Amino acid sequence: MDIDFSEINYLVDPCSRTLHADYEQFLLSLIGLTVIDINGENNDEWRVISTLLHGDEPSGLIGIHRWLTAENTLPRPKTNIRIIISSVEAATHQHLFHHRYMPDGIDLNRCFNEQSIRQSEYQDNQHLNGYVERARLIAHAIREVNPKAIIDIHNTSGNCPAFAVSTLISPNVLSITSYFCDTLLLSDIRIGGLMEVDFPCPVVTIECGGKMDDQAHDVAFKGIKQFAQCDSQCALPQDKAVQILYKPLRLTIKPDRKLSFSKHDENYSGVTLRDNIEQFNYGGCCDGLVLGWLDDKGLENLEMLNDQGVNVIDKYFRVDENKLLCASNLKIFMASTEKDIARSDCLFYVVNNVSNFL
Structure with a gap:
């Protein structure tokens, strides 16, 4: 499959026909990197939800689609929400959610630090420049709305309880974590992931659990709903106590x-x-x-x-x-x-x- 790495598609407050009846039909209707903007009560503030950086991790997309279609009309979040769906080609290649990245490609969530990616095992990959360009587009799509918070939703590579990862601890990081799980890993590992980009707001990676686990999809849906609906007038409220584990x-x-x-x-x-x-x-x-x-x-x-x-x-x-x-x-x-x-x-x-x- 040829990928147009320079392409980015935008949807604004999509209708039910665009969202389709289920998440699989919706995914198959997408072409490449897709951004969905949902207007909120406060049009001056944004939050960002990233998903499908890995094409074999469906919970984020399932949770997003469930949130967007749970009622007869689109949800009305407290702030504007920008949703970024990244590795559509990998997620739809041959069997849905079967490939982490394309067979001849590289891991997109290792491409947000150009220096490290060019020193890695991917340095000779013929598609390296394309994946780095897509990572730049994703980072730009985030920066152009200057969000107050970013969540990047994944599944764990094996069966595992949900947990969150961040490079820093703040009240808002703890609050966002508490919407999804009760464990936060404070990490200084640098592997070129989206979480490592220097955005001027909290960035929390959410590992929802195993990709075949219905409970992981439920974790994503309930966390997204709470993330979108919590009040933006002050620090985000914390839902429950969070266990912090240091430096994995x-x-x-x-x-x-x-x-x-x-x-x-x-x-x-x-x-x-x-x-x-x-x-x-x-x-x-x-x-x-x-x-x-x-x-x-x-x-x-x-x-x-x-x-x-x-x-x-x-x-x-x-x-x-x-x-x-x-x-x-x-x-x-x-x-x-x-x-x-x-x-x-x-x-x-x-x-x-x-x-x-x-």
Whole structure:
């Protein structure tokens, strides 16, 4: 499929015919990067909702479509709402919501920092300039309305409870998080994501849960509805207490190492993770817990870089014989048995099992 990376399509207060009867028909009616503007009670203020930066993460689109079509008329939010639907081509390629990005493409949510993307594994991709251009268009579409808040809605790569991620903590960040979930990861990881762009307002990434989970779609819908309807005259009201987890790290497998999943040690080369690894997304991992098995290269198969670029994996994991063990009490997020995502993104995120509530 040829993509026109310079194209951006605008809809303003779309009618029911444009929105179609269900979200699948609506998605199939879109052509490329699409912006939808919904007029609110306060026409001088904007909020932004981003979704489908990854084409295989449907909850944001499902939640948006449900919010727009729940009544006989369009909702009337407290402020204007700009909705940005990004990777339409990937989401509709072959099977709906099957591709994170196009088979010959790159991850759009790694293209918002041009310096980092040109130093990454994507630097030789023939479509690099196109995806960087689309990222610029998205950032421009956000800046031109000078929003007071931005949410970027995703699904987790594996089955996982909903959580939020931000680069800073403020009362509004905590409030926005509370509309969707009760856990916030404060992150300084720089991978070229939309969240890292220096917008003059709170930017919160919402991970709604697994993409096949109806509850994740419900999290998106209810959070969007509350985000759109909360009063804009003062600081956004917080819905519930939020647990804050500090500075997650990404556990990655080195590019030339084999990755497998199994119930038992099969003496595979490289790294073998437990095939039920996703269950640990739902709670803490205790010191000594077996997460998988390693070949004779041990922890050399893996990497976990801190914010200084130092590999600190031995502070979090250890090897006993060939078992991969937690070296302390940890929380893990986004563990997935989808090999392509685990290899291209990370095996999972890790934080120390220490947190605050605000």
